[in-house]
Structure formats: C-alpha cells, structure tokens
Amino acid sequence: MCIAFGLQGGGTGKTTISFNVAVKMAREGRRVFFIGMDMGRQSAVYLWDKRVADHIYKGEIATIREYFRGKARPLEIAYESSIKNLFFVPAGHGKVEVKELKKSAALFSKLISEYKRYGRVIIDCPGSGGLSSALDYLMVFSSCDSFVPVVEPNEASIANAIRLANMAYLSNVPVNLVVLNKVREENYNLMERARKILTIEGNVIPVKYSDKFVDAYEKGAPLVDLYPESEEAKSIAKIAEVIERSARSVIKAGPERIKTALSIIEGQEVAEIDLSIFRHIKDLFRRK
Ligand SMILES: Nc1ncnc2c1ncn2[C@@H]1O[C@H](COP(=O)(O)OP(=O)(O)OP(=O)(O)O)[C@@H](O)[C@H]1O
Numbered sequence: 210m211c212i213a214f215g216l217q218g219g220g221t222g223k224t225t226i227s228f229n230v231a232v233k234m235a236r237e238g239r240r241v242f243f244i245g246m247d248m249g250r251q252s253a254v255y256l257w258d259k260r261v262a263d264h265i266y267k268g269e270i271a272t273i274r275e276y277f278r279g280k281a282r283p284l285e286i287a288y289e290s291s292i293k294n295l296f297f298v299p300a301g302h303g304k305v306e307v308k309e310l311k312k313s314a315a316l317f318s319k320l321i322s323e324y325k326r327y328g329r330v331i332i333d334c335p336g337s338g339g340l341s342s343a344l345d346y347l348m349v350f351s352s353c354d355s356f357v358p359v360v361e362p363n364e365a366s367i368a369n370a371i372r373l374a375n376m377a378y379l380s381n382v383p384v385n386l387v388v389l390n391k392v393r394e395e396n397y398n399l400m401e402r403a404r405k406i407l408t409i410e411g412n413v414i415p416v417k418y419s420d421k422f423v424d425a426y427e428k429g430a431p432l433v434d435l436y437p438e439s440e441e442a443k444s445i446a447k448i449a450e451v452i453e454r455s456a457r458s459v460i461k462a463g464p465e466r467i468k469t470a471l472s473i474i475e476g477q478e479v480a481e482i483d484l485s486i487f488r489h490i491k492d493l494f495r496r497k
C-alpha cells in the first residue's frame with residue numbers, strides 16, 4: 210500500500226505526522242519506504258540524519274531525480290535510516306515539468322509498485338502552493354492508494370483540503386482519513402466541518418497542538434520514540450492503525466488515472482493554480 214500525506218499550505222504538519230506514522234509502522238516490524246516529495250526542500254531528512262541531507266544538498270547521492278533520468282534504480286535510491294525497517298527515498302532538487310507530467314507519472318508509478326513489492330510506502334507531499342506543487346500532486350495521485358490531508362483547524366486550510374481531496378478522488382484515489390493537526394480545545398467544533406473533506410466513509414483524527422512535537426522536531430527525533438506513552442504518540446498510533454485497517458490497493462495506477470481529474474479541474478475554481486497550464490496538460494493527454 211502507498212499512502213500520501215499532504216496539503217497545499219505550509220507548515221500544517223505533513224512531515225511531522227507522516228514521518229512519525231512511518232516510524233511507528235517500522236517500529237512494529239513493517240518495512241517502510243518514506244518518500245520525501247518536498248522537491249528541493251527535504252525537510253524530513255533533518256528529522257533523522259543530517260549527513261544524508263548534506264549529501265542531497267550537494268547533489269552527491271542519487272535521488273528520485275536521478276531515477277527519472279534513468280541513472281538510478283528504485284532500490285538504489287532507498288537509503289537505510291538509523292531506524293530499523295525504515296528506508297528514506299529523497300526527491301532531490303527539481304520539479305515536475307508540465308510537458309513531462311505523463312512520463313513522470315508513468316515512471317513514478319513504476320517506482321511505487323517496485324517499493325510496494327517489499328513493504329509499505331508513505332509519501333510526504335510538498336506544501337507550497339502554485340503550479341509546481343499541483344503537478345507534484347497529480348503525479349503522486351497517479352500512483353498512491355489513498356490520500357491523507359493534514360489540515361490545520363481553520364476554514365482556509367479545510368477549504369484547501371476539500372479542493373485537493375476532490376482532485377484525488379477524481380484521480381481514483383480515495384480520502385478516508387483526515388488528520389486535523391494542531392488542535393486546541395476551541396477547535397473541536399471544526400471536526401464536523403473537517404469531515405466534509407472525506408470522499409468516502411472514514412475518520413477524522415485530531416492531533417492536539419503540543420510543544421512535544423516542536424521539541425521532537427528540534428531534537429531531530431521522532432516523537433513516537435521520544436514520548437512513546439504520550440497522548441500525541443497515541444494519536445499517531447491511531448492514524449497508523451486506521452491506515453493498516455483500511456488501505457486497499459487501487460487497482461490501476463499510472464498516468465491514465467489522472468485523466469478525469471484533468472478534465473474536470475478545467476471547469477473549476479482552483480485558486481493559486483494557473484488554469485491555462487491545466488488546459489495545456491489536458492492537451493497532452495488528448496493527443497495520445
Ligand atoms: N501537533 C502539533 N503541535 C505543535 N506543533 C506542531 C504540530 N505538528 C507540527 N508542528 C510543528 O509545526 C512546524 C511545521 O511542521 P512540519 O514541518 O511537519 O509541517 P509541513 O506541513 O511538513 O511543512 P511544509 O509545508 O514546510 O512541508 C514544525 O515546527 C512542527 O514541529
């Protein structure tokens with residue numbers, strides 16, 4: 210199974226949540242491939258091994274970018290981490306190009322299906338808005354089995370998530386779990402609203418606002434390891450459990466999957482995304 214965590218919005222906790230879920234699964238004995246799709250930012254590497262991060266920044270180790278260029282094979286870019294069973298796959302610098310979306314999606318699908326033969330795949334999606342991020346998401350949607358929006362408890366974040374969840378759904382990727390992160394007492398009234406993000410039956414799991422997350426982040430350690438008995442670690446465990454219980458492989462993966470999304474996006478209000486570019490992508494698919 211392959212689960213993508215994301216939201217087009219900075220700092221909602223995508224990396225924190227997805228990374229902790231990956232660690233939790235690995236600690237339970239499952240092999241996990243953690244893909245840091247934060248093209249060029251790789252915030253997750255700082256959470257576990259600064260040396261790897263330095264190598265990536267200096268362009269010294271192969272990443273998804275090299276795989277896309279035919280210079281590395283899938284298992285060659287899955288790096289062993291200090292956590293048993295957990296492998297890190299860095300995206301490297303660069304972005305998905307419009308005219309290459311179809312090809313990128315096909316290659317990405319191959320990459321994911323290779324990892325799925327050996328274990329579970331968790332994708333930490335980028336947060337910045339705009340075109341490059343939209344293309345990144347379409348590429349991810351071509352290949353993942355389920356999408357988990359990591360939402361902050363405010364209307365704008367929820368609206369963003371609904372839009373992205375629809376895009377996922379139109380790509381045949383269900384949304385049956387939403388993480389409402391950084392929740393404080395007064396935010397619980399947004400739980401109902403957050404349920405609107407789900408595209409099929411599922412759960413909204415709140416994760417409270419907590420300094421323990423910041424502390425763990427700054428120490429470069431997973432919260433589930435630092436505070437295994439905490440309420441926060443229990444929320445992470447719940448997310449991992451729901452994923453395990455509900456994940457089903459979406460039958461067909463590959464660029465074909467995002468065709469419907471492209472055909473509908475055009476007619477929608479998609480803030481921050483240049484629609485003319487989507488028309489261009491649509492043409493690519495039409496041409497065949
Ligand atoms: N539940 C939480 N309570 C308090 N702080 C949190 C919580 N979750 C995440 N944070 C903090 O919020 C900041 C942003 O988190 P993180 O980097 O995971 O977000 P992101 O969505 O991946 O950001 P980006 O869009 O830059 O990729 C970090 O400092 C992290 O420690």
Ligand SMILES: [Mg+2]
Nearest residue numbers: 223224247252
């Ligand atoms: Mg991040």
